[in-house]
Amino acid sequence: MTVTYSSKVANATFFGFHRLLLKWKGSIYKLLYREFIVFATLYTVISVLYRFFLTGSQKRFFEKLSIYCDKYAEQIPVTFVLGFYVTLVVNRWWNQFVNLPWPDRLMFLISSCVQGRDEYGRLLRRTLMRYVNLTSLLIFRSVSTAVYKRFPTMDHVV
Numbered sequence: 001m002t003v004t005y006s007s008k009v010a011n012a013t014f015f016g017f018h019r020l021l022l023k024w025k026g027s028i029y030k031l032l033y034r035e036f037i038v039f040a041t042l043y044t045v046i047s048v049l050y051r052f053f054l055t056g057s058q059k060r061f062f063e064k065l066s067i068y069c070d071k072y073a074e075q076i077p078v079t080f081v082l083g084f085y086v087t088l089v090v091n092r093w094w095n096q097f098v099n100l101p102w103p104d105r106l107m108f109l110i111s112s113c114v115q116g117r118d119e120y121g122r123l124l125r126r127t128l129m130r131y132v133n134l135t136s137l138l139i140f141r142s143v144s145t146a147v148y149k150r151f152p153t154m155d156h157v158v
Helices: 006-010 017-021 028-053 056-073 078-098 103-113 119-143 145-150
Strands: none
Touching (some): 119 145
């Protein structure tokens, strides 16, 4: 389930933004807290083992093993992974933007496909465009805080 905080983000002040980070429902913290607990536990266990239970030669062997692992970890650069992630995010945003229903494009399509100069054809084209405008309004209302303020309830939409 997707939880949107767009209305809260748009109205957040500079010093009140930290309250948004502390939201639990639908947050990144809720998504990653298990992995973070496992990581912190493993890091603490390895650190305690290294500092208190290993001898000098075992510490040197562990340091050599760490340097060896670090050398091979550099083969996949972090910038490449970050660039791949940013590309995915931007492509997702662009696809959402491209797939928004623009009423003028649909208007041209409806006017070219629904034929007739009589009253029935005119009313059918007008009704279809009203439905298109309604769907656009409902979509923009869920995305934009300005549109939501203009049409806060369904009575305002009507």
